[in-house]
Amino acid sequence: MKNHEGYVPVSSEETEQNNAEKGIEWNSSSEIIPSNTRSFVVSLSILLISLSANIILLLHHFPRTCQEDGGRSIYSGLSFDTLVPYRTQSMYWDRKNANSTAANDAWDAIDTNPMAIALHDDFAKQVGLGPSIRFPWDTERSIYYLKGFHDLHCLKLVRNAIITGRYGNDEEITLTHVLHCLDGLRQATICLADDTPMPALVSHHVGDGQMRRCRSWEKMSAWATRLDQHACHQFEDYREAKNTLELFAFCPEGSPYQPVMRAYFDYHGHKDPYGDKSELGDQVH
Structure with missing residues (x-):
């Protein structure tokens, strides 16, 4: 097949070289990820890890502070038990x-x-x-x-x-x-x-x-x-x-x-x- 004018096919080697120069790497087992976005991915990962850690801490702390204390008195320590x-x-x-x-x-x-x-x-x-x-x-x-x-x-x-x-x-x-x-x-x-609702029979x-x-x-x-x-x-x-x-x-x-x-x-x-x-x-x- 005749090539159109102005169109020059590029070999796979040249493509990979150009992609590498442009910051694009190919891995056959993954998606294409621009290398110039690696810092973004790293930052996002750190953010997600930090967010997950805070959620874990919140879930660990929340039951202790919000659980029913039975009306415990700060004076005598007595509860409605x-x-x-x-x-x-x-x-x-x-x-x-x-x-x-x-x-x-x-x-x-x-x-x-x-x-x-x-x-x-x-x-x-x-x-x-x-x-x-x-x-x-x-x-x-x-x-x-x-x-x-x-x-x-x-x-x-x-x-x-x-x-x-x-x-x-x-x-x-x-x-x-x-x-x-x-x-x-x-x-x-x-x-x-x-x-307290009181029954009235x-x-x-x-x-x-x-x-x-x-x-x-x-x-x-x-x-x-x-x-x-x-x-x-x-x-x-x-x-x-x-x-x-x-x-x-x-x-x-x-x-x-x-x-x-x-x-x-x-x-x-x-x-x-x-x-x-x-x-x-x-x-x-």
Whole structure:
């Protein structure tokens, strides 16, 4: 066949030589890859390796940071790991007798003394707590009041005021204290925003028998009364203390604060916590 003018066939050797000069190499087992794009391929490979490594790190880190922590408290370390059935009837109230002796005794037996706790300054700073009243027996600790115990104290006080009808300016329980407690409970309820759907098969028995996931009250009590942060605190729920320092005069055996507490009262003597207010009553509120 005659060649067209201007067309000159090129031998395979010349083609390979020209391709090499232009930066094109041929491999019969692969695609044609321009050699002048090798740097791009290398950069892309490094980028993909880096991206893959970051994805692996993210997948490794993501479950630890986003997994359900069970509502673990940064203070006591407790989680919602205790199942407790909700009851519409209990020993704390009698449908037939609101002022039953058994119910009154059950409420009175609820110990709210661990409400006050003596936390070290370093711990308070670590968990982001603000300053509080100084613990009288250790200059590096302050007194804080645990919310759960405070709420139970308020419930006891409000119930007692309702049952006895004894509240007002001339009574041990003031109306101001009752209303303060009610508003505190209102805020606590709204803050919790409990969204548990409660079955309602029987009137006035909403949620009866339903299992609730709770923190262990016993474990919280044990944490609050640990000897190093036991505040030596005892009080009466239904009375207003005047000499409040006396409320911190009950260090248990083994308490590291017992020697200091005893030395103080051996020197100054005791006063009636619920008697006339003295200059010592302003030290702890």
